[in-house]
Amino acid sequence: MKRYLMTPGPTPVPEEVTLSMSKPIIHHRTDEFKGIFKETVELAKRVMQTENDVVIFASSGSGAMEAAVSNVLNEGDRAITVNAGKFGERWGKIVKAFGAEAIELTYEYGDFAKVEDIENAIKNNKDIKAVYMQASETSTGTFHPIDEIGLMLKEKYPDVVFVVDGITAYGAIDVKTDDWNIDIGITGSQKALMLPPGLALLSVSEKAKNVIRKNKNRYFYFDILGEIEAKAGKFTPAVSLVVGLNTSLKMILDEGLDNVFKRHETLAKATREAVVALGLELLSKRPANSLTAVKSPENISSTDIITKMKELGVDISNGQGSLKGKIFRIAHLGYFYKPDILMCISVLEMTLKKLGYSAKFGEGIKRAMEIFLDE
Numbered sequence: 001m002k003r004y005l006m007t008p009g010p011t012p013v014p015e016e017v018t019l020s021m022s023k024p025i026i027h028h029r030t031d032e033f034k035g036i037f038k039e040t041v042e043l044a045k046r047v048m049q050t051e052n053d054v055v056i057f058a059s060s061g062s063g064a065m066e067a068a069v070s071n072v073l074n075e076g077d078r079a080i081t082v083n084a085g086k087f088g089e090r091w092g093k094i095v096k097a098f099g100a101e102a103i104e105l106t107y108e109y110g111d112f113a114k115v116e117d118i119e120n121a122i123k124n125n126k127d128i129k130a131v132y133m134q135a136s137e138t139s140t141g142t143f144h145p146i147d148e149i150g151l152m153l154k155e156k157y158p159d160v161v162f163v164v165d166g167i168t169a170y171g172a173i174d175v176k177t178d179d180w181n182i183d184i185g186i187t188g189s190q191k192a193l194m195l196p197p198g199l200a201l202l203s204v205s206e207k208a209k210n211v212i213r214k215n216k217n218r219y220f221y222f223d224i225l226g227e228i229e230a231k232a233g234k235f236t237p238a239v240s241l242v243v244g245l246n247t248s249l250k251m252i253l254d255e256g257l258d259n260v261f262k263r264h265e266t267l268a269k270a271t272r273e274a275v276v277a278l279g280l281e282l283l284s285k286r287p288a289n290s291l292t293a294v295k296s297p298e299n300i301s302s303t304d305i306i307t308k309m310k311e312l313g314v315d316i317s318n319g320q321g322s323l324k325g326k327i328f329r330i331a332h333l334g335y336f337y338k339p340d341i342l343m344c345i346s347v348l349e350m351t352l353k354k355l356g357y358s359a360k361f362g363e364g365i366k367r368a369m370e371i372f373l374d375e
C-alpha cells in the first residue's frame with residue numbers, strides 16, 4: 001500500500017535527499033567531510049536567519065533542548081519555562097532534572113504565551129537567568145509571539161538568555177533568530193528540514209556563549225562550546241545525515257526562504273479553512289503554519305479517525321496526553337505541496353462520513369480548492 005505521512009515529525013524525505021544520503025560513507029576526519037560540514041553549518045545559518053554559531057548534534061531534538069539547559073543553567077539557577085503543551089512541559093522537566101528552578105508559566109492547551117506574562121514573571125521573580133519556550137508548540141499547533149517576547153527581553157532584560165525551541169518552526173515559519181534576539185534557537189532534522197530523525201541543530205549567540213563559559217559544567221556529550229571549537233563534530237558526527245542536511249538546506253535556499261514560508265502559509269490556510277468549512281473547530285487560538293490541530297466532532301474519538309485514515313494509507317497524528325482521542329493533527333511542514341493537502345482533506349471527509357459525521361460533506365475539499373485557485 002502506498003503510505004502518506006502527514007505527521008508533524010517524522011515528515012516525508014525528498015528523493016534527492018535520500019539519494020544523497022545513500023552515497024558511500026566517508027570518514028569524518030577527512031578534508032572532504034570537514035568541507036561538507038562547514039558548508040552545511042553556513043547553509044543552516046542562512047535558513048535559521050542568524051550570524052551566530054550553529055552546532056549540529058547527533059541526537060533527536062530533545063538533545064539540543066537538554067544542551068540548552070545543561071550548558072546555560074547551574075544548579076539552583078532560576079528560569080522561566082512556558083508550558084502551553086507537551087513540549088513546553090518538557091522544558092520544565094529538563095530544567096528540574098539539572099537541579100535548577102523552573103518558574104512555569106502555564107497556559108491552557110491551545111492558548112499562547114503573552115509578552116506581559118513573561119515580563120511580569122521576570123519582574124516578580126528575582127535573578128531569572130533564562131526564558132525557555134517553543135516557537136511552535138507541536139502538541140497544540142500553536143505559534144507563540146516569540147518576536148514580541150524577544151524584543152521585550154532585548155529592551156528590558158538584556159541579560160536574560162532567550163532560548164527558543166523552533167523544532168516545528170525553522171524552515172516552515174519565518175523565525176528571525178537574530179532580529180528577534182533569540183540567543184539559542186533549536187531545530188531537529190525530522191521536521192521542516194525534510195530529513196530522517198537523528199540531528200539536532202542549535203544556534204548560539206555571543207551572549208549565550210559568555211554565560212556558558214562562566215558555568216560549572218554538568219555535561220559531557222552535549223558540549224556546545226566544545227562542538228563549536230571542534231568545527232566538524234567533537235565526536236563522530238552522523239555523517240550521512242549531515243550529507244542529507246546539506247542537500248535539504250540547499251533545496252530550501254534554492255526555493256527561496258520567502259517562497260518556502262509562503263508555501264507553508266498557503267497550505268496551512270487551506271487546511272484550516274477546509275476543516276472549519278466542515279463544521280470542525282481548531283484547537284489553537286494562534287495557529288502555526290506548520291501543522292493544524294483540530295477538535296474531533298462530538299461523539300467521535302480522534303483515535304477512530306486516525307485509525308480509519310491509516311486504513312486508507314494516510315498517517316496523521318493523535319492528540320498527546322489529555323488531548324488523546326480529542327484532537328487530531330495534520331502536518332504540513334517540510335516536503336508538502338497543494339496536492340498533499342487536497343488528498344488529506346478528501347480522505348478526512350470520507351473517514352468522517354464513514355464514522356457518521358456527514359454534515360457539510362464536500363465543503364472542506366471545496367474550500368481548500370478555492371483557496372488554491374485564488375493563489
Ligand SMILES: Cc1ncc(COP(=O)(O)O)c(C=O)c1O
Nearest residue numbers: 060061062087136138167168188
Ligand atoms: C516543538 C517540539 N519540541 C521538541 C520536540 C522533541 O523532539 P525529538 O522528538 O526530536 O526529541 C518535538 C518533537 O515533536 C517538537 O515538536
